[in-house]
Amino acid sequence: MKTENIRTRFAPSPTGFMHIGNLRTALYTYIIAKKYGGKFILRIEDTDQGRYVEGATDVIYNTLKACGLKWDEGPDIGGPVGPYIQSERMGIFKEYAEKLVETGHAYYCFCTKERMEQVHAEQQAKGITPTYDRHCRDLPKEEVEKLLAAGTPYVIRQKVPLDGTTTFHDELYGDITVPNADLDDQILLKADGMPTYNFANVVDDHLMGITHVIRGNEYLSSTPKYNLLYEAFGWEIPTYIHVERIMRDATHKLSKREGDAYFGDFVEKGFYIPAILNYIALLGWAPKGENEIFSLEELIEEFDISGLSKSPAIFDPIKMKAINGEWLRKISHEEFKAAALPYIRQTCKREDIDIDEVVKTLQPRTELLTEIPEKVDFIDELPDYENELFFNKKMKTTPETSLSALTSVLPVLENIPDSDWNEEKIHGAVFAEIEKQGVKNGWMLLPMRAALSGKALTPGGGIELAAILGKNDSISRIKKAIEKLS
């Protein structure tokens, strides 16, 4: 594969959503460009005005930006080969289509849609694949001119060779050869003068100097026709890399129905963006070594197309969560705090607590950011709890032992000066008491944790909770528990 002066492009249609499979294609496209010091180009393919969706291009911009996939040329920032919005390039295609007619690689077709429907219906009735029957392929020149002069509506079709084969090369799949007889004389220019995607794509990629085409596997079967076009124009054929799809299970694609198909869905579910990118990169691609946690920069370093898979990958939300958890644990305290704070503040609005302590205890125990609110809700308000909370088999605690544990630890806590109320000092004082009494850590600490949180599951143990809540609140919660237990 050539790796010099690479130009890749991501060419999405503005549908209003960024499908996760599409984002992965964008990611690979970006990585391949950046790995070899090339350019990553964004082109918006909005030729289907019927599908226009308000604000849809913003979804594309915002997603790519949020993911750190910065384009070097694109609609908003321009570049040497613009415009980068396909609908603004409409003027150029007719000329190229006509050039193909002149050189005998395309022809005018005057068949109506009605006739085509009829032909296809007949073909289907006979059990053969519906294709264009090449009715207008060899119309005499004079007749074509007559019809054109009369203003007859027409399309321009590709004149695919009747026999022989076409071979194209894909970096992943190798050489793929198909008989030309299986290729349809596809429409290049529609009756309204607009190009079809199949045509616009080839022309635009060439005009924009795209050297590497990275795209979904669904284009594999139309690639021979693209090659024929490149050859007809005498243009250099780009390097192709077709990537497999992402599936929900063996037979279904990811769908919007399940809320598992779009980038935005995952952000909403509490996934951390670098982790999303990391996981989707791993779907259908395997790194050389054993590490699988990669930042975007590390992916650029590590990526190699030889690691790409030729079979579809099934999306595994559980693994994605695990990767997310790894990310959340590995980032710095400050980064985690920035990501977690909005979630903490959903249920924990108190300002008088040690928020860094909250962040610290949360960080190793959070897989999804959305788990945070219910984890910290006890801070603002001590929930109602039953004395059963003090039973713990492993720590051998009961409401009775807990009462004596709390009664004995209360004065110890009260003796800690306000200014010394931090994890280290509390730990020292409480453990001194534990040692003095000769009891097990858990015998003392489990009741503390229960009294301070009112919950069976908490982020952090008794001492951490005390540090978070501050002296006043800790003491009053313990007093409350003593009262309940008495």
Added chain:
RNA sequence: GGCCCGUUGGUCAAGCGGCUAAGACGCCACCCUUUCACGGUGGAAUCAUGGGUUCGAUUCCCGUACGGGUCACCA
């Protein structure tokens, strides 16, 4: 249906003719522990199938099955 592509544990996957067939997630057990996590140790679990080729096939070839893609004046 025609054509094209694919098939290693439940999932992601390494593997490029000779291996006890990596690793990760998940699962189970144990250890650590201030609950839950984190961390650590160990375990169960895979080459779709039938033929070749070969001294030897997960690996190469052919067939079968299964899955996917594609066959628009959509992209």
